[in-house]
Every structure is written in C-alpha cells, then in structure tokens.
Amino acid sequence: MRLRRPVLTSLCLAMLSASAAHALDLSEAFAKAQQNDPDWRAARNTYLADSREDAVGLGGLLPSVAANGSVSKTEFDPDSPTPTNPAYDADTTQWAVKATQPLFRADAWFDYQRARAVASQAEASFRSQEQALALRVSQAYFSVLSAQETLAYAESEEAAFGRQLDQAQQRFDVGLIAITDVLEARASFDSSRANRIAAEAALQAAKENLAVIIGENPGKLAPLKPDTPMLKPTPADPEAWAKLAREQNPDLIAARRNQETALAVSRQVKSGHLPTVDLFASYSSMDRDAGSNIFGSAQNGTTTAVGLEASWSIFAGGRTYNTSRQASYRAAAAQDIATGTEKQVVNSARTAFNNVSADSYRVEARKQAVASTEASLDATQAGYEVGTRNIVDVLLAQRNSFAAKRDYAAARYDYVINSLRLKAASGQLSEVDIKELNTWLDPNASVVSAPEKPAEPVEAPAALPRTKKR
Secondary structure, three states: OOOHHHHHHHHHHHHHHHHHHOOOHHHHHHHHHHHHHHHHHHHHHHHHHHHHHHHHHHOOOOOOOEEEEEEEEEEEOOOOOOOOOOOOOOOEEEEEEEEEEEEHHHHHHHHHHHHHHHHHHHHHHHHHHHHHHHHHHHHHHHHHHHHHHHHHHHHHHHHHHHHHHHHHHHHHHOOOOHHHHHHHHHHHHHHHHHHHHHHHHHHHHHHHHHHHHHHOOOOOEEEOOOOOOOOOOOOHHHHHHHHHHHOOHHHHHHHHHHHHHHHHHHHHHHHHHOOOOEEEEEEEEEEOOOOOOOOOOEEEEEEEEEEEEEOOOOOOHHHHHHHHHHHHHHHHHHHHHHHHHHHHHHHHHHHHHHHHHHHHHHHHHHHHHHHHHHHHHHHHHHHHOOOOOOOOHHHHHHHHHHHHHHHHHHHHHHHHHHHHHHHHHOOOOOHHHHHHHOOEEEOOOOOOOOOOOOOOOOOOOOOOOOOOOO
C-alpha cells in the first residue's frame, strides 16, 4: 500500500517539526523528578524532620524556665457564724517562676547521644535516597531510549522481511523458487511484525514509568552520542572501590548510625537505675486582699529559693531492668545489621566494577559483531541472487544483523547504568555525575543509527500474496 504524496509530505513535515522540538535531557529529567516525585519529596521532608532531632535532644541538658500563676476569689459563708468562725471573702493573686539546670541526668545525656546519631542517620539516609533517585531517573530515562532503539530496529526488520516476502513472491510467480521459500519469508515477516508490536508496548511502558517519576510526559529524549567513551572504571582495582564503599556508602553509614542509636538507647534505659540531680532557683509572689476578714489585714509577700533537687527511683516493678535487657538485644541486632550491610555494599561494589569492566569490552565486541553480520548479510544476499544461497540463509542473516544491532545498543545502555551503580555502591553518585553524564547526550541527534525506515511501510497481507506478472 503506497502512501499518497500529500500524506507523505505531511508526515515528513511532522517529523521535521518533532526533530526541531526541544529534547528532554537527563539533567532536566532529574530536576523534574526532584520537584515532582512523591517518594523524593517524602524522603526530603523526613530528613528535614529527623535533622532537628539533635536540637531536641540537646534541650534535655540545657536550662529550663517555667512560670505559673493564678487569680482567685474566695467567699466563705458558715452555717452558724460565730466570732471564731465568721463569714469572709478574699481576693488572691499569686505567681511564680522557676529555673532549673540539670546537673546529673544520665538519661538526658544518653538521649542526646541518641538524638545526634538519629540526625546523622537521617543525613546518610537522605544521601542514599538522593542516589536512589538519580539511579531511578537514569534507569527510566535510558530504558526509554533502549525501547525506542529496539522499536526502530523492529520496524526496520519488519520492513526488510516485508521486502524479502515481496521478492520471494515475485520469484515464485515466475517459477524461479519453490513455494516453501515464500512460506519461509512469510513466517519471518509475521514473526517480525509480532516483535514490532511487542516493542511498541515495551516503549509505552517505559515512557509511563519515566512519566511517573518526573511528573509529566517525557516527550522527545536526547539520545547517547555515537562516540560516547566506554572505558574501564578508574581506579581499575575492585578492592579500591570496595574500600570506598566501606567508607562512603550511605546505606552502610546509616546502618552504623542506627547501631549507635540503639546503643545510646540501651545506655539511656540503663541510666534509669541512677539518680537525677538538678539545680533550681525560684521566685514567687502572693497578694491577698482580706476584704471583710475580721482576723486582720491583707497577706502580701514574695518568696525566693535556690537549691538542689534530687530524685532516685529505687524500684519500679522490674520495668527498668526488663526494658534495659530489651534495648541490649536491639543494640546487638543493629550491630548484626550493620555487619550484614557492610558485606552487601562491598559485594555490590565489586560486582558493579566487574560488570562495568566487562561492559567496556562487550560494547566493542558488539560493535564489531554489527559490522561482521552486515558483511555476512551482504554476502548472503549476493549469493542468493546468483543461486548459491537459499532464502532461509538470507532471512537468518537479516535476523542476525538486526539482533547484533540490538545487542550493541543494549550493551551501551548496560555500560551506562552499571557505571552509575558502581558510583552508587561506592557512595560517589550525585547530581554532579548526572550533569557529567548529560554531556554524553546529543539533543540534536536521531534516536538510533539504525537503517532508515522506508517511506512506504509494508502492511501484512490478509492471505498469501499473489503478485501480478509484468
């Protein structure tokens, strides 16, 4: 089915307009995610809340001032008034202020240590969430590019198999080949059409995933430059990356701070056995108008006091002891979690290093495979034209050529994502890396370097095609 010229012109203009539209790059996608991703906003607000924990804990060690006061009117009307029990009324105003400075409060001190650990843990957790967001955005971004490239190759493969089907039908009609060759070509075309439909669905799913993160339809994306360097990681030593992971991985830092928090809580609970001592100073004033009180004049005056207050809970029904044992077990569990997290992040760093190192070689090998399969396809097609190869050989060579191109594209994206995972495992991934990776993108480039799609797409025939002889 040939497209009419006006329709073809409209499509070309639409394609030119789309290419001229602004392409969303990785830095812009990351900025949009920071504004719109609900998980990131929740992580940021949680961090802002937990970062105030140390200030809250410090308050238990600093002076406190409390004030109180009251105004009252008292009327007394006895049932049987007597000279010694007369009726009277009185207006009383009193107020007091008291300042307290803790001198010895082990529970408040260890609570402050717990609060500092919680604030540090919050900072490390926030850093981990920042890395996770950068990795999520990058994975979603490059998943869309990969899906677009896969779809482009699937469309080109479908068009190529469609042309092969037309050629096979023409040869069959003039008696040059058997019907089996036409059936082979038809089977390959139908398979490629199914692959194209699956690729379209995968692309739509990838776009939806990115849209959820950045909060809007991504539209056109800037693809990777063809000459993007795919080098081995530096330093080229897995133990160096493992060392960085032990020192800077935010998940490990958060686990260690959680261990410190649990230990401080354990000590705070144990301090319940100890006394508390506070220094205080108070000032109070009372003003009482005796009114009709026959006993005398008003009662006015002030009171000033300075001293020490001590308290010691000697026995609380075993609550302090059992709570202390409970906190000790939780501290031991936190230590085990920190140990397990260290092993996990070190293993992740080593694995990511090995993957990036392998990807740097795999990309070059896949690139060479593309050239080899294209040369093989050209040779096979030439052999088919002179009768030394059959159509099955041509179809297989075409399939291998497109598969090699898809594998090459996948290897490039795997390298990028694994490089980010390596930096994340070692605690190095940040917005700076996103901006650096953004320089690998070309907003003016086409999505893929796949063979150009024909202007006249081949449609699946309803039945086995029969081409008229010329």
